[in-house]
Amino acid sequence: MNHAIISCLHANLPAAEAVLNDIDRQGIDTITCLGDLVGYGPQPNEVVELIRKRDIATCQGCWDEDIIDGLNACECSYPSQLAERRGHLAHQWTDDQLTDENKSFLASLPTSLRRDRLLFVHGSPNSQHEYLLPDMDAFAALERVETAGADILFCGHTHQPYVRELRDGSIRVRLQNADHDCDQGEELTLPMRKIVNAGSVGEPRHGSTNATYVIHNDATDEVEIKEVPYDVGQTCQAIVEAGLPKVFAWRLSHGFEFAEQAEDASHVCER
Amino acid sequence: MIERWALVSGLRGDLETYDLIQRDLKKTRGVTSLFVLGDLVGPERNCDALLDRLKNPHRGDLKPDCIYGWWEEQLLAERGFRGERKADALRLSQGEDVVNALLNTVNPSNLNWLASLQFGFIELDCALIHGSSSDVGDNLTSETSPLILLDRLTRLNVNRLFTARSTKQFHLELTGGGINSQVKDLNGKREQQQEVPKRSVIGIGAGLNYTLYDVGSDKTHFLTAGSKTNPKRKGFA
Ligand SMILES: [Zn+2]
């Protein structure tokens, strides 16, 4: 059966509607959302209400968490101080706009969802704020999936969709302890695991303005990364009219965050 | 200069044990540093005499460099040094009585010193931490999955992690292996091969069981303070 995974809608209603239409057209009715319903974009209430109305299973994103708990993210959430200041502005604006009802919906979201061997999280199983970038250390990536007890880990947060397969892994070890002066060699065979990043519906950063999401077939385990065009201009205009930082509109119209990607995959959020 | 480190943990207020270790170290050739990796305090006995000795070493003591451990974390949390967080982990695992016992083993005048201790040391290409950078209570043993051990080393980007939380003594070396990774995105597919780096996790023991580490030769020696087997053990590895 095909099911769809969406993430990082970021209060971009035209993008969210376009993606849901695309999913509906294919007759897919299981949809899982990996959070970040709000933040950056101009229509936070509308997007939250769309997800609520469609009753889409959703886990809490980093933005959803921060709106509820207040900003206490460690600096790893932002690639630069400039980005951090803009992020704070958007946070304040979103906080002012969101209705209490929508806030309590965001507060009620779980940090992860599990269906059999599939695990759904926003950032990583450790934190909504940890980035699992496509080229991060392969063993560390495998550890995230394995420690969480999943075969396939679905995540978002990086805004760049990818499918990563980790296989043929092994670790050889030698042990010396107080009881055995002699060395004991051993080899651990690592299991094959997958990380699927759903990209971003409302704030793509993969180099194109199209919204992205993924479709997974739970019989074949095949994953398809989908791109959906939508009216970017409409969202950009709404961003400017709302008084949000213009750079968010600029970024949307380029689909790329120049020189401001979170690069340090090894950074572990300690919040 | 050839460095030899002594690594100690889990004293839990036991001055006698610390004294035995100091005596041992006096008789051991070439020890250049003494690291105390946390759990200076514990609920079993009054800890102030040990803390005073650590803060103000006797003449002839090897001067200790201390970090905090799981028990300090519980104590400091309960005493309000960790924001909202209290000694929840201790309360959950051992109950209210032990929390109260712990509070009574340390004079409040020692709390600021305990709170000033660091989480860990990075020395050369080694990390010295009570648990791991993931958590002060991270219980790493030789039975922990090598994948997790490798992750803890990768997080710190060090070649050796000295850990104490498990109270076990072990030296687990990652000696080889690798993994294949294939990434597919909208630009296509790319393959990547990664080797297991040669790295180690060393459990240093607790209480009378301590560890000597020869930095130059990367040899660990697992010792027991006051034990007659020490001379024999000194030469091994
Ligand atoms: Zn996001």
Ligand SMILES: [Zn+2]
């Ligand atoms: Zn996020």
